[in-house]
Amino acid sequence: MKKIFMAIAALLILGISASAQDGKSIYKKYSDMDGVEAVYISPAMFRLIGRIPDINVGDDKVNLASVIKSMNGLYILNTSDPKIGDGIYSTAEKFVKKGQYELLMEAKENGEATRMFTVGTDKIVKGFVMLSKSGEDISFISIDGEIEREKLEAAIAEAAAD
Amino acid sequence: MKSIEQIEKMSLGDLENVSLDETIPVPSGLASRASGLIRKQRQIRAGAIGIAASLAILLGVGIWQNTHNGLKDTFSDPYLAYVEIEKTLSKIGNAVENSAEVVESSQEMIDRRINKVLNNNR
Numbered sequence: 001m002k003k004i005f006m007a008i009a010a011l012l013i014l015g016i017s018a019s020a021q022d023g024k025s026i027y028k029k030y031s032d033m034d035g036v037e038a039v040y041i042s043p044a045m046f047r048l049i050g051r052i053p054d055i056n057v058g059d060d061k062v063n064l065a066s067v068i069k070s071m072n073g074l075y076i077l078n079t080s081d082p083k084i085g086d087g088i089y090s091t092a093e094k095f096v097k098k099g100q101y102e103l104l105m106e107a108k109e110n111g112e113a114t115r116m117f118t119v120g121t122d123k124i125v126k127g128f129v130m131l132s133k134s135g136e137d138i139s140f141i142s143i144d145g146e147i148e149r150e151k152l153e154a155a156i157a158e159a160a161a162d
Numbered sequence: 163m164k165s166i167e168q169i170e171k172m173s174l175g176d177l178e179n180v181s182l183d184e185t186i187p188v189p190s191g192l193a194s195r196a197s198g199l200i201r202k203q204r205q206i207r208a209g210a211i212g213i214a215a216s217l218a219i220l221l222g223v224g225i226w227q228n229t230h231n232g233l234k235d236t237f238s239d240p241y242l243a244y245v246e247i248e249k250t251l252s253k254i255g256n257a258v259e260n261s262a263e264v265v266e267s268s269q270e271m272i273d274r275r276i277n278k279v280l281n282n283n284r
Contacts, residue, residue: 028232039236039250041243049240049247068247076250107260114257130254141250156255 022099023129023142026091027075035081043072046145067155073144078137085138092131092140101129111135118149125149 031038050069079085095101101117108114112134120126125148130141164172172180180186237243 024233031233039246040233041237041247042233042235045235045237045240045243049244052240064248064251068244071247074247074250105258107257109260114260116254116257130257132257139253141254143250156251156258158251158255 022095023073023075023127023144026088026095026140026142027077029091030077030079030084030088033079033081033084035079036084037076037078039074039076041074046071046073064155064158067147067151070147070151071143071145073142075140075142077140080137082136085133085136088138088140089131089133092129092142096129096131099127101127120149123149125152128152 027038027040030036031040046068050065077088079088096117099119101119104116104118106113106115112132114130114132117129117131118125118127124146126144126146128141128143128147130139132139169177235243237246
Protein backbone atom coordinates (compact mmCIF):
# COMPACT_ATOMS: atom_id res chain seq x y z
CA MET A 1 0.00 0.00 0.00
CA LYS A 2 2.75 2.38 0.99
CA LYS A 3 4.52 1.58 -2.29
CA ILE A 4 1.44 2.56 -4.29
CA PHE A 5 1.16 5.86 -2.42
CA MET A 6 4.87 6.52 -2.87
CA ALA A 7 4.65 5.77 -6.61
CA ILE A 8 1.63 8.06 -7.04
CA ALA A 9 3.30 10.82 -4.99
CA ALA A 10 6.44 10.46 -7.11
CA LEU A 11 4.35 10.70 -10.30
CA LEU A 12 2.62 13.79 -8.93
CA ILE A 13 5.93 15.47 -8.09
CA LEU A 14 7.38 14.50 -11.47
CA GLY A 15 4.32 15.85 -13.24
CA ILE A 16 4.51 19.16 -11.41
CA SER A 17 8.26 19.55 -11.96
CA ALA A 18 7.91 18.63 -15.64
CA SER A 19 5.24 21.25 -16.13
CA ALA A 20 7.52 23.77 -14.43
CA GLN A 21 9.91 23.50 -17.38
CA ASP A 22 8.12 25.40 -20.10
CA GLY A 23 7.79 28.86 -21.59
CA LYS A 24 4.93 29.65 -19.26
CA SER A 25 6.87 28.81 -16.10
CA ILE A 26 9.91 30.82 -17.27
CA TYR A 27 7.60 33.73 -17.98
CA LYS A 28 5.92 33.35 -14.59
CA LYS A 29 9.28 33.29 -12.84
CA TYR A 30 10.75 36.43 -14.42
CA SER A 31 7.90 38.59 -15.77
CA ASP A 32 7.20 40.42 -12.51
CA MET A 33 10.82 41.29 -11.81
CA ASP A 34 12.00 44.89 -12.00
CA GLY A 35 13.86 45.59 -15.22
CA VAL A 36 12.03 42.94 -17.19
CA GLU A 37 9.81 43.81 -20.13
CA ALA A 38 7.23 41.06 -20.52
CA VAL A 39 4.54 40.25 -23.02
CA TYR A 40 2.04 37.40 -22.72
CA ILE A 41 -0.65 36.52 -25.22
CA SER A 42 -3.00 33.83 -23.99
CA PRO A 43 -4.69 31.04 -25.95
CA ALA A 44 -8.01 32.87 -25.47
CA MET A 45 -6.56 36.03 -27.06
CA PHE A 46 -5.22 33.99 -29.97
CA ARG A 47 -8.69 32.53 -30.47
CA LEU A 48 -10.18 36.02 -30.32
CA ILE A 49 -7.71 37.37 -32.90
CA GLY A 50 -8.51 34.41 -35.13
CA ARG A 51 -12.24 35.22 -35.01
CA ILE A 52 -11.91 38.86 -35.99
CA PRO A 53 -12.58 39.07 -39.72
CA ASP A 54 -10.95 42.52 -40.10
CA ILE A 55 -7.60 41.15 -39.11
CA ASN A 56 -6.06 39.79 -42.22
CA VAL A 57 -2.90 40.34 -44.11
CA GLY A 58 -4.38 42.38 -46.91
CA ASP A 59 -1.99 42.32 -49.85
CA ASP A 60 0.48 40.02 -48.12
CA LYS A 61 1.15 36.72 -49.77
CA VAL A 62 1.11 34.79 -46.52
CA ASN A 63 -2.06 34.32 -44.56
CA LEU A 64 -0.83 35.39 -41.15
CA ALA A 65 -4.30 34.87 -39.67
CA SER A 66 -4.12 31.11 -40.21
CA VAL A 67 -0.69 31.01 -38.54
CA ILE A 68 -2.01 33.03 -35.61
CA LYS A 69 -5.04 30.75 -35.29
CA SER A 70 -2.76 27.77 -34.81
CA MET A 71 -0.78 29.48 -32.03
CA ASN A 72 -1.91 29.16 -28.45
CA GLY A 73 0.60 31.02 -26.35
CA LEU A 74 3.24 33.70 -26.75
CA TYR A 75 5.71 34.56 -24.01
CA ILE A 76 8.29 37.33 -24.39
CA LEU A 77 10.87 38.46 -21.86
CA ASN A 78 13.40 41.22 -22.47
CA THR A 79 15.89 42.52 -19.97
CA SER A 80 19.13 44.48 -19.72
CA ASP A 81 19.75 43.40 -16.14
CA PRO A 82 22.78 41.06 -16.36
CA LYS A 83 21.81 38.98 -13.33
CA ILE A 84 18.21 38.44 -14.43
CA GLY A 85 19.38 38.00 -18.02
CA ASP A 86 21.75 35.21 -17.02
CA GLY A 87 18.93 33.56 -15.09
CA ILE A 88 16.54 33.73 -18.05
CA TYR A 89 19.22 32.46 -20.43
CA SER A 90 20.27 29.48 -18.33
CA THR A 91 16.66 28.55 -17.44
CA ALA A 92 15.68 28.74 -21.10
CA GLU A 93 18.68 26.62 -22.11
CA LYS A 94 17.65 23.95 -19.59
CA PHE A 95 14.08 24.13 -20.88
CA VAL A 96 15.04 23.58 -24.53
CA LYS A 97 17.32 20.70 -23.55
CA LYS A 98 14.69 18.99 -21.40
CA GLY A 99 11.90 19.75 -23.84
CA GLN A 100 13.87 17.98 -26.60
CA TYR A 101 13.92 21.08 -28.75
CA GLU A 102 16.08 20.98 -31.86
CA LEU A 103 18.45 23.77 -32.73
CA LEU A 104 17.03 25.38 -35.84
CA MET A 105 19.57 28.14 -36.28
CA GLU A 106 22.47 29.76 -34.50
CA ALA A 107 24.15 33.03 -35.45
CA LYS A 108 26.93 34.90 -33.72
CA GLU A 109 28.19 38.25 -34.88
CA ASN A 110 29.91 41.14 -33.09
CA GLY A 111 29.03 39.81 -29.64
CA GLU A 112 25.43 39.21 -30.65
CA ALA A 113 24.21 35.65 -30.44
CA THR A 114 20.85 34.34 -31.55
CA ARG A 115 19.61 30.81 -31.30
CA MET A 116 16.32 29.40 -32.46
CA PHE A 117 14.82 26.08 -31.44
CA THR A 118 11.73 24.17 -32.44
CA VAL A 119 9.99 21.06 -31.21
CA GLY A 120 7.46 19.01 -33.15
CA THR A 121 7.54 17.08 -36.39
CA ASP A 122 8.77 17.84 -39.90
CA LYS A 123 5.41 19.37 -40.71
CA ILE A 124 4.10 20.71 -37.40
CA VAL A 125 5.84 23.03 -34.95
CA LYS A 126 4.55 22.55 -31.43
CA GLY A 127 6.98 24.92 -29.81
CA PHE A 128 9.34 27.65 -30.95
CA VAL A 129 11.98 29.36 -28.83
CA MET A 130 14.27 32.23 -29.73
CA LEU A 131 17.04 33.20 -27.36
CA SER A 132 19.16 36.20 -28.17
CA LYS A 133 21.97 37.92 -26.37
CA SER A 134 23.43 41.24 -27.34
CA GLY A 135 25.82 42.61 -24.75
CA GLU A 136 23.76 42.67 -21.58
CA ASP A 137 20.45 42.55 -23.42
CA ILE A 138 18.68 39.23 -23.26
CA SER A 139 15.58 38.38 -25.21
CA PHE A 140 13.46 35.25 -24.80
CA ILE A 141 10.58 34.44 -27.12
CA SER A 142 8.50 31.30 -26.75
CA ILE A 143 5.58 30.34 -28.97
CA ASP A 144 3.32 27.34 -28.35
CA GLY A 145 0.85 25.88 -30.77
CA GLU A 146 0.23 23.44 -33.59
CA ILE A 147 1.65 25.48 -36.43
CA GLU A 148 2.38 24.20 -39.91
CA ARG A 149 6.15 24.54 -40.29
CA GLU A 150 5.87 25.77 -43.84
CA LYS A 151 3.35 28.46 -42.92
CA LEU A 152 5.38 29.62 -39.92
CA GLU A 153 8.54 29.92 -42.01
CA ALA A 154 6.63 31.83 -44.68
CA ALA A 155 5.10 34.15 -42.07
CA ILE A 156 8.52 34.87 -40.56
CA ALA A 157 9.99 35.58 -43.99
CA GLU A 158 7.05 37.82 -44.87
CA ALA A 159 7.23 39.71 -41.56
CA ALA A 160 10.97 40.26 -42.03
CA ALA A 161 10.42 41.63 -45.55
CA ASP A 162 7.84 44.20 -44.35
CA MET B 163 -26.07 -29.59 6.66
CA LYS B 164 -28.30 -26.96 5.09
CA SER B 165 -28.10 -26.09 1.42
CA ILE B 166 -27.42 -22.54 0.25
CA GLU B 167 -31.03 -22.21 -0.88
CA GLN B 168 -32.24 -23.17 2.58
CA ILE B 169 -29.83 -20.69 4.20
CA GLU B 170 -31.02 -17.94 1.87
CA LYS B 171 -34.61 -18.57 2.87
CA MET B 172 -33.83 -18.30 6.59
CA SER B 173 -34.78 -15.17 8.48
CA LEU B 174 -32.22 -13.02 10.25
CA GLY B 175 -33.44 -14.27 13.61
CA ASP B 176 -32.97 -17.90 12.56
CA LEU B 177 -29.50 -17.13 11.26
CA GLU B 178 -28.61 -15.47 14.56
CA ASN B 179 -29.89 -18.50 16.49
CA VAL B 180 -27.85 -20.87 14.32
CA SER B 181 -24.72 -18.76 14.79
CA LEU B 182 -25.20 -18.83 18.57
CA ASP B 183 -25.68 -22.62 18.60
CA GLU B 184 -22.39 -23.87 20.01
CA THR B 185 -23.29 -27.53 19.36
CA ILE B 186 -22.69 -26.99 15.63
CA PRO B 187 -19.02 -27.72 14.93
CA VAL B 188 -17.02 -24.97 13.27
CA PRO B 189 -14.52 -26.18 10.63
CA SER B 190 -10.97 -25.84 11.87
CA GLY B 191 -9.12 -22.71 10.62
CA LEU B 192 -12.36 -21.10 9.41
CA ALA B 193 -11.99 -18.14 11.78
CA SER B 194 -8.42 -17.36 10.64
CA ARG B 195 -9.34 -17.86 6.96
CA ALA B 196 -12.37 -15.60 7.34
CA SER B 197 -10.42 -12.89 9.14
CA GLY B 198 -7.67 -13.16 6.50
CA LEU B 199 -10.23 -12.68 3.75
CA ILE B 200 -11.79 -9.72 5.56
CA ARG B 201 -8.33 -8.15 6.03
CA LYS B 202 -7.52 -8.66 2.34
CA GLN B 203 -10.84 -7.11 1.31
CA ARG B 204 -10.16 -4.12 3.55
CA GLN B 205 -6.67 -3.70 2.08
CA ILE B 206 -8.03 -3.81 -1.48
CA ARG B 207 -10.72 -1.27 -0.58
CA ALA B 208 -8.20 1.01 1.14
CA GLY B 209 -5.88 0.71 -1.87
CA ALA B 210 -8.69 1.55 -4.28
CA ILE B 211 -9.68 4.56 -2.16
CA GLY B 212 -6.03 5.68 -2.04
CA ILE B 213 -5.61 5.39 -5.81
CA ALA B 214 -8.92 7.16 -6.43
CA ALA B 215 -7.93 9.95 -4.03
CA SER B 216 -4.52 10.33 -5.69
CA LEU B 217 -6.10 10.44 -9.16
CA ALA B 218 -8.59 13.03 -7.91
CA ILE B 219 -5.68 15.13 -6.58
CA LEU B 220 -3.81 14.77 -9.90
CA LEU B 221 -6.93 15.75 -11.84
CA GLY B 222 -7.55 18.66 -9.50
CA VAL B 223 -3.98 19.93 -9.84
CA GLY B 224 -4.21 19.61 -13.64
CA ILE B 225 -7.52 21.47 -13.86
CA TRP B 226 -6.29 24.13 -11.44
CA GLN B 227 -3.12 24.67 -13.43
CA ASN B 228 -5.10 25.02 -16.64
CA THR B 229 -7.70 27.41 -15.34
CA HIS B 230 -5.64 29.38 -12.81
CA ASN B 231 -2.29 29.79 -14.50
CA GLY B 232 -1.94 33.14 -12.80
CA LEU B 233 -1.03 34.89 -16.03
CA LYS B 234 -2.80 37.94 -17.31
CA ASP B 235 -2.89 38.92 -20.96
CA THR B 236 -0.63 41.89 -21.67
CA PHE B 237 -3.18 43.24 -24.12
CA SER B 238 -6.92 43.41 -23.69
CA ASP B 239 -7.32 44.69 -27.24
CA PRO B 240 -6.90 41.93 -29.85
CA TYR B 241 -5.67 44.47 -32.41
CA LEU B 242 -2.78 45.46 -30.16
CA ALA B 243 -2.04 41.79 -29.52
CA TYR B 244 -2.01 41.21 -33.28
CA VAL B 245 0.47 44.06 -33.78
CA GLU B 246 2.70 42.55 -31.09
CA ILE B 247 2.58 39.13 -32.79
CA GLU B 248 3.49 40.74 -36.10
CA LYS B 249 6.34 42.63 -34.40
CA THR B 250 7.60 39.40 -32.84
CA LEU B 251 7.51 37.52 -36.15
CA SER B 252 9.34 40.44 -37.73
CA LYS B 253 12.02 40.29 -35.02
CA ILE B 254 12.43 36.55 -35.62
CA GLY B 255 12.56 37.18 -39.37
CA ASN B 256 15.22 39.86 -38.99
CA ALA B 257 17.33 37.49 -36.91
CA VAL B 258 17.04 34.85 -39.66
CA GLU B 259 17.90 37.45 -42.29
CA ASN B 260 20.94 38.66 -40.31
CA SER B 261 22.21 35.11 -39.98
CA ALA B 262 21.79 34.66 -43.74
CA GLU B 263 23.83 37.82 -44.28
CA VAL B 264 26.53 36.48 -41.97
CA VAL B 265 26.63 33.27 -43.99
CA GLU B 266 26.76 35.27 -47.24
CA SER B 267 29.57 37.57 -46.08
CA SER B 268 31.51 34.56 -44.71
CA GLN B 269 31.10 32.85 -48.07
CA GLU B 270 32.36 35.97 -49.88
CA MET B 271 35.37 36.15 -47.55
CA ILE B 272 36.14 32.45 -48.14
CA ASP B 273 35.82 32.95 -51.92
CA ARG B 274 38.19 35.95 -51.82
CA ARG B 275 40.78 33.94 -49.88
CA ILE B 276 40.51 30.98 -52.25
CA ASN B 277 40.96 33.32 -55.24
CA LYS B 278 43.95 34.95 -53.57
CA VAL B 279 45.59 31.57 -52.95
CA LEU B 280 44.84 30.46 -56.52
CA ASN B 281 46.28 33.70 -57.97
CA ASN B 282 49.42 33.40 -55.87
CA ASN B 283 49.98 29.86 -57.10
CA ARG B 284 49.70 30.85 -60.76
